[in-house]
Amino acid sequence: MSKWFGVNETTVHNWYKRDLDLAAFNRKLIDKEGSGDYVVIFDPSYLPKSGKHTPGLGYYWSGQAGAVKRGVEIGSFAVGGDAGHHTAFHLHAELTPKSEDLKAKGENLMDHYVSLVKKRKEDIAHFGGKLACDGYFGVSTFVKPVCKMGITLISCLKSNVCLYYTPEVVEGKRGRGRPKSKGAKIDWEKIDDKKLPVVQEDKEKRIR
Numbered sequence: 001m002s003k004w005f006g007v008n009e010t011t012v013h014n015w016y017k018r019d020l021d022l023a024a025f026n027r028k029l030i031d032k033e034g035s036g037d038y039v040v041i042f043d044p045s046y047l048p049k050s051g052k053h054t055p056g057l058g059y060y061w062s063g064q065a066g067a068v069k070r071g072v073e074i075g076s077f078a079v080g081g082d083a084g085h086h087t088a089f090h091l092h093a094e095l096t097p098k099s100e101d102l103k104a105k106g107e108n109l110m111d112h113y114v115s116l117v118k119k120r121k122e123d124i125a126h127f128g129g130k131l132a133c134d135g136y137f138g139v140s141t142f143v144k145p146v147c148k149m150g151i152t153l154i155s156c157l158k159s160n161v162c163l164y165y166t167p168e169v170v171e172g173k174r175g176r177g178r179p180k181s182k183g184a185k186i187d188w189e190k191i192d193d194k195k196l197p198v199v200q201e202d203k204e205k206r207i208r
Contacts, residue, residue, distance in 0.1 A: 023092040027123060030079050030089045038127040039154065041080045041088060042117065043134065044096060047072050058098035072096070075116045079127050092120060113137070114145045121149050130154060165195045 002009045030038075046062040049071040060073040073096040080088030094116055102112055117124070117131065124131055131146065135156035146153050157163075165183035186196070191208070200207040 023120075023123065026089065026091050027126065030091070030127070034079065034089060035085055038079050039130040039132050040091070040120075040124045040127050041078045041132045042075065042113075042137075043078075044073050044075045044113070047074065056095045056098055058100075060096070075113060077116075077120055077123070080132070091123060094119075110139070110141045114142060117146055117151070118149065121151070124151055165192065 001012050005012065044060075046060045046064075046069065048069065049057060051057065054072065056072045057070070058072070059068050059070055061067075062069045062071075074093045075096055076093040077091040078088040079091050096109075096112065099109070102108060107115075129150065130152045132154040133142075135158065137143070137153075138155040138157050138161070143153055143155070163186045165186060167180040167183040170179070183195075196208040198206055198208055
């Protein structure tokens with residue numbers, strides 16, 4: 001390597017002694033090679049693993065197997081939705097602690113996922129401020145803290161979701177009590193087109 005780099009061996013040794021911030025390195029690489037049209041994707045991934053001393057070894061959900069299996073899990077962030085390259089660039093991955101370790105800290109799995117998003121908050125803002133997750137994360141314990149960070153979350157709603165219209169603004173003298181924090185409950189069979197207007201529609205989808 002010294003021969004190829006044109007530097008002496010001591011310099012190469014010193015380079016390898018340094019810690020490399022891979023997330024910062026990947027961020028610079030994406031800035032250089034990406035198209036600029038981004039959305040950050042977060043998805044925990046199960047990896048089969050065994051052994052008595054493997055860090056983070058526990059039981060996790062495997063989407064491919066459709067079951068809980070013994071192994072490890074990584075919370076992976078990628079900068080995807082890159083319309084210019086039709087691909088996703090890896091940004092960062094972190095090992096998920098086993099349930100016993102989370103319990104000892106007074107946390108659950110969703111708390112851990114929220115903490116991962118918080119760690120990557122600046123990176124998400126740098127790449128457009130949008131975070132895409134699958135339907136597992138479409139719950140208030142994830143949605144509320146992530147949105148409070150100023151991040152726009154793109155996910156799926158649960159089949160039993162309960163949504164409300166934005167409360168109407170009352171002009172003039174208001175009655176007693178605090179202002180309403182939510183409007184009427186949304187009836188999916190009779191949606192109010194004035195409050196949730198259709199902005200795009202085709203044979204496959206309707207966007208409000």
